[in-house]
Amino acid sequence: MTTVTGNDSALDTERIAESATVNGILRCWVRENGVQVPESVDLHLPLKVASTAVCAEVRYCSPTGHHRFGDVRFPSGAAVNAVTLAALLTAEASAGNTSDPAAALDLVERVADSQRRTATHLRERQAELDASPDTSPFLAAEQALVLGHPLHPTPKSRVGWTDSEAAAYSPELCGSFQLHWFAADRSVVSGEGAAVDRLDGFAPETPEGMVAVPVHPWQASEVRKRQSVEALFDAGLLRDLGSSGPPWYATASIRTLYRPDAPVMLKCSLALPITNSKRENLRKELLRGAEIDRLLDAGLAAAIADAHPNFAIVRDPAWLTVDLLPGSAEGESGLEVVLRDNPFTPQQQVVCVAGLLAERPDVGRSALGTLIARLADRVGTTTAEVAERWCAHYFDELIAPVLWLYREHGVGLEAHQQNTLVSLDVDGWPCGGWYRDNQGYYLSETRVGELEEYLPGVGRAGDNRVDDAVIDERLSYYIGINNLLGLVGAFGSQGLADERRLLAVLADRLRPFADLTLVRNLLNEKTLRCKANLLTRLDGLDELVGPLETQSVYVDLANPFVEGECTA
Incomplete structure (x- = not known):
């Protein structure tokens, strides 16, 4: 994806939105189809249904799947835009299966809508030169996701909203x-x-x-x-x-x-x-x-x-x-x-992790990039060395408590980056954390008796007593892939650190929790079960409807903690 430094008054918001959309689609396709991304040549994707292929320039090959792609073209050299790419890949994915044709059309429509709204977010935020200086750190991070989830085909789609409604109700537009x-x-x-x-x-x-x-x-x-x-x-x-x-x-x-x-x-x-x-x-x-x-x-x-005095649940x-x-x-x-x-004061340095990591072409770089550069200057070392220390602190303050809670009490938290809030000290080091989301609690079927010693009947009203195997799969994705690998991918794709060194740091932090099945899987299994956002959208699934086990499509992903290849 195109990177921008500084507040360029001539920022090409349409081009950046197009690039961000293409990158999201390609990352999903690569991850969900087990495609290996080459480090030194273009990515070549044959499309049997359309009897053609597309070739994408590889600008950064990420062990965690946070690749950066440049131009995408047909073999003839003609450019492929995001909507065309979505239509081609949708047709390819739909061939020979029972996908709902309406869902396929809906996906392409949402790709176009997401791209258009992303351009608007960039244009409006660029015009305002970011949020007001009076905005609290908490709110600034909530409003920072101008591009959205980097591994989703339609992260900013809002089909159903007019432009005036989006202007009033969108966090990206403040x-x-x-x-x-x-x-x-x-x-x-x-x-x-x-x-x-x-x-x-x-x-x-x-x-x-x-x-x-x-x-x-x-x-x-x-x-x-x-x-x-x-x-x-x-x-x-x-x-x-x-x-x-x-x-x-x-x-x-x-x-x-x-x-x-x-x-x-x-x-x-x-x-x-x-x-x-x-x-x-x-x-x-x-x-x-x-x-x-x-x-x-x-x-x-x-x-x-x-056990973890700096961690709490909202x-x-x-x-x-x-x-x-x-x-x-x-x-x-x-x-x-x-x-x-709302336990936070307006001045408190508590921020959504997804917002902290979010790329910000409108202002030049992510809040994470600014923070790490400032820390490196203060400590007198490289951003790569600071990144390793920062990730170790992050694990201790946010991930260790979540794993401890599951191990000791059988309570699983759906701790993906948007549900995770990090507390930062005055210098910018992680010093605590919070979890939020009334939807995302899993109570272990085999451990619920222990929890009933606290609260008899817990998990019945909320319908969240869940089989351990399902919890392990879900937490492996939300904690391991979305949160930790997403953190590593952000550092790597933004040029702040080497991903493999960060993976080694986090693997060392995970080992004390290796008595947990999900952690052993993260450390040792060749593949991990991973939510497939493109295929979930293509199947027309609603993640809030139906049994937990079938709300999303999951696929096998080459494990970056074990594999060194650029798949994911």
């Missing part, structure tokens, strides 16, 4: 907006964790006997199209209070809203397809977050603090929703909202 509010009769309101009381400080007045329900403004319009919700309005059980209050900001997940001075964040339902699923809260997820909060209160939080202690009338076909109303604790 949008802000008032909450929309409905008033719901208490007879149709469900919740936990004293949710109504937690809203008291900023909820509007409601008619007697009704409760104020916060709604993302886009979702407020969306649910009014649903017959089941309109039935509540017709019955006088739901009233529209309109928008009010100070502005809120979208975090990296888009649907979780943040205000620096508010004691809570709001994880709203949003019926918008983002990456691999529509982002509406399911009832079991609401129950899961509150149940984990009770488990932590019952003694698990104290156990974590004793709580989702309360939720609120409006129930549909009996006989409604839908399960949820679309008005589900989680009240997440």
